[in-house]
Amino acid sequence: QQESIPILTYQQTNRSINAEAIKSYSVDISVNKRERLNAYKNIFSEQIELADVVGWYVQQINLQNALKVEKGDMNYELSSIRNLLLGINKFLNVLSSNEFSDFGIEQSTYSSGQVLTIKKKNKSLEFIQLSAGEKMLIGLALDIAYRMSVGNSKNENPLLSEGIVLIDELELHLHPKWQANVLDALHQTFPNIQFIVTTHSPLVINNLKKEQLVLIDNAKILQGDKIAEVYGKDAGWIIEYLMGVPTRPKEIEERIAKIWGYLDDDNLEVEKAKKELAELRQIIDPNDSELLELDTVITLEETGDEIFSQG
Numbered sequence: 001q002q003e004s005i006p007i008l009t010y011q012q013t014n015r016s017i018n019a020e021a022i023k024s025y026s027v028d029i030s031v032n033k034r035e036r037l038n039a040y041k042n043i044f045s046e047q048i049e050l051a052d053v054v055g056w057y058v059q060q061i062n063l064q065n066a067l068k069v070e071k072g073d074m075n076y077e078l079s080s081i082r083n084l085l086l087g088i089n090k091f092l093n094v095l096s097s098n099e100f101s102d103f104g105i106e107q108s109t110y111s112s113g114q115v116l117t118i119k120k121k122n123k124s125l126e127f128i129q130l131s132a133g134e135k136m137l138i139g140l141a142l143d144i145a146y147r148m149s150v151g152n153s154k155n156e157n158p159l160l161s162e163g164i165v166l167i168d169e170l171e172l173h174l175h176p177k178w179q180a181n182v183l184d185a186l187h188q189t190f191p192n193i194q195f196i197v198t199t200h201s202p203l204v205i206n207n208l209k210k211e212q213l214v215l216i217d218n219a220k221i222l223q224g225d226k227i228a229e230v231y232g233k234d235a236g237w238i239i240e241y242l243m244g245v246p247t248r249p250k251e252i253e254e255r256i257a258k259i260w261g262y263l264d265d266d267n268l269e270v271e272k273a274k275k276e277l278a279e280l281r282q283i284i285d286p287n288d289s290e291l292l293e294l295d296t297v298i299t300l301e302e303t304g305d306e307i308f309s310q311g
Helices: 033-040 050-071 079-096 132-151 176-189 235-242 250-262 270-280 289-303
Strands: 007-011 016-018 047-049 100-107 114-120 123-126 163-167 193-197 214-217 220-223
Touching: 007 132, 016 050, 016 132, 033 132, 047 050, 047 132, 050 079, 050 100, 050 114, 050 132, 079 100, 079 132, 079 176, 132 163, 132 176, 176 193, 250 270, 250 289, 270 289
Parallel strands: 007 163, 016 047, 163 193
Antiparallel strands: 100 114, 114 123, 214 220
């Protein structure tokens, strides 16, 4: 019985991806210590070497084809290929709700050799045709899956390997929709990996329980269980109250605060509030929710009505 080895890799903020150079290398098909050490190759590198992934995958395809002939079974599948494809396609499904599908390797239509391919909205694309964010995130998942596959090839499903993956600035290059889904996609695809990530994205943060967070501010560390719950919070709330950053331009914040000041019961100046509100509506959306709220308060003040709330 092969003893499982833990996976470890670190993705830096200046990470890049080498998707164009495809190299193949020859290793003994039998599991040996040297081959398993490929799981730790370049774990602190700034570049994700997809050439290694492609080389290994092509090797597995060739082995699978040879075994199909040997066994007389054209439907035979190597578990290494099946597990990787199932895992990556699951990652893509959770990440993008079926926008991407059919990850695989085919002969390139633009150059010699075999390349990674994927369908995006049912259109077949080579990996290098994807956006920077798409390449980076899919490449990250491939890199993790590859390391698991070469490190624990004798496991029933290597993608269940344990390990630690560190990712600095997880949200780099990602569309907001992907920022919201990325951690769930990673956890569902690699359930036994502990992901330690840094982020400034409110769409990553509000998908976490506060116990999963550690806040770092000016070299001070605050455990997440000491703050208000963030899971499910509006992204604007995360930005304003957790990160301390106004959600509007400074000028607009100040003008809105000025109107509220005119409506203070101790210093009520309704006409000034009306004039300032009318001017502000020429600058931003007149149907902005806070402007509508201000308009309601002004109307109530003018009519002498009071607001009562029922508990």
